[in-house]
Amino acid sequence: MIAVTRKEFLDSIRSYTLIGLMALFMAFAVFLTAIQWIPDMMGSTGNVNTLALLNSMRQPSVYLVPLVGLMVGYKAIAGERTSGSIRLILGLPNTRGEVFFGKVIGQTAVVSVAILVGYGAAALVALISYDSFALLEFGLYTLLTVLYALVCVSIAVGFSASTKSRKRALAGAVAVYSLILILWDVIVAVLQTMTIGYTVPVGEQPAWLSIFSALNPSTAFAHATRAVIPEYREITRFPYLQTNIWQDWYGFIVIGLWVVIPLALGYLCFNRADIE
Incomplete structure (x- = not known):
């Protein structure tokens, strides 16, 4: 497994994937950090601090991290099967489990390094220029963003392992991205309209619908962040979620399920597949 993980990481360097992702996250994070203090240079007296930065990064991160994680991971195994190189990898002293989990760790490491470098650059800008940081x-x-990236890579690699076609794996990644970030809220709205009506007073949404809404991995990421960083609650609110049935730390349980279930299903399919 270590050999496969090392190969994945080195391949990302040789193909400039890692460099490209590092540049992407650095540009993304530094830009959002910089726009907090540029207005201050023009005479604004607003307080520029960590919460202001997290507020700027909150929504873009929810969309960017899954996009990168899914696009990096979808071809991990399906791409090898399409090209035929999977036979060479399995011909070496590697079990299918070692190949599968080596791919997961390797791809997660690539995305994680890009996030750490990008956010590290943003932290440097903030330390130099912010009122308080x-x-x-x-x-x-x-670190929570890295955990969120692990979820997305796990889903992508799990789906990639369940099909031998790179095109199908790409279609699956696109479908998952659409489900998580677009369709989930639509489904919640449709279920609410069908069961209790279009408008629901704050705090009166049925428990089952609130829980279903919270099972979205992006929502779970927000809840986990609120659990670890209490100040984050000021910028991320869930007015329809019953506080007596849901605690923010439950977000870690949901995140864990989104890691374990796709990996378990993907490994089961890959382990049973006939490699041509």
């Missing part, structure tokens, strides 16, 4: 809180947010 809580490095510990931003570091925790960075």
Whole structure:
């Protein structure tokens, strides 16, 4: 498994994938950091701090991280099967489990390094230019973003292992991205309209519908962040979620399920597949 993981990481360097992702996350994070203090240079007296930065990064991160994770991971195994190189990899002293989990760890490492470098550059800009900056809180947010990336890579690699076609794996990645970030809220809205009506007073949404809404991995990421960084609650609210049935730390349970279930299903399919 170590050999496969090392190969994945080195391949990303040789193909400039890692460099490209590092540049992407650096540009993304530094830009959002910089726009917090540029207005201050023009005479604004607003307080520029960590919470302001997290507020700017919150929504873009929810969309960018899954996009990168799914696009990096979807071809991990399906691409090898399409090209035929999977036979060479399995011909070496590697079990299918070692190949599968080596791919997961390797692809996660690639995305994680890009996030750490990009967010590290943003932290440097913030330390130099902000009124106040809580490095510990931003570091925790960075680690949670890496955990969110693990979820997306796990889904992508799990789906990639379940099909031998690279095109089908890509279609699956696109479908998952659309489900998580677009269709999930639509489904919640449709279920709400069909069962209790279009408008629901705050705090009166049925428990089952609130829980279903919270099972979205992007929502679970927000809940986990609220659990670790209490100040994050000021910028991320869930007014329809019953507090007596849901706690923010449950987000870690949901994240764990989104890692374990796709990997288990993907490994089961890959282990049973006939490699041509």
